[in-house]
Amino acid sequence: MDVMTAVLTRRSRQTLNEPAPGDAEFAYLLGGAAAAPDHGSLRPWRWILLRGEDRKTLGESLASEAPPEQRDRIAGKALRAPLMAALVFRPVAGHKVPEWEQMAAASSVAYGLMLLLHSRGYGSIWRTGRMCESGAAHELLGLTPTERLLGSLDIGTADGGEPPARRRTGDLADHVSTFASRPVPV
Structure with missing residues (x-):
């Protein structure tokens, strides 16, 4: 798939099943993604991969902070894909290099x-929300006081039941303008 086709056809996919990339394939793809612009080559990020029971543990951690009537629903959200990659x-x-640029x-x-x-x-979908602000999730994932959880990618193979991606x-x-320089009065 060429780059333009990938850009124009990628869509967030709600339903994700096995297979998901293994650790070696994830590392390979991350190697390509890490070629993104990064002034200072700081790599001010890290990924935490959660699979299997680890997703369940995270879900239970998130649910522990919720009202009792929401706990089952919140715990289940961590199980929506075979791989959760937390950024x-x-x-x-x-x-x-200022923090905003990092x-x-x-x-x-x-x-x-x-x-x-x-x-x-x-398939993948970017998730934010409760997990990003959860003290329990931060502790469980081992974040330091200077780190922030930006979100996670749910990753797997898209279910064929969703509509095909459209361009x-x-x-x-x-959304575009052209700067027109004006002579400076003397």
Whole structure:
């Protein structure tokens, strides 16, 4: 699949089943995604992979902070895909590259990874929400006080029951302008 096709056809997939990439394939794809722009080559991110019972443990951790009537539903969310890849932002403090730019680098790696997964036939969906703010999840995943959980990618093979991905189209003229320099009065 060429790059333009991957960009235009990638869609978030709600229903994800086995197989998911193994650790070696994930590392290979991450190697490509890590080629994303990263001023200073800081790599201000890390990934935590959760499979099998580890997803259940995370779900129970998230559910422990919820009202009793929501616990089963919240615990089940961690089981929506065979692989959950949590993205941890670890900014390099005091560096000349500002934190916002480091965050952009981490975000670029996540999107690059989604495109590479799609090009290999995997589906994914970016998840945020409760997990990102959960003290229990942060503790369980071993985040340091300076790290932040940005979200996670649910990864697996897309169920054929979802509609096929369609190309995004539309006029973008109102999102682009051309700078026209004006002479400076003397």
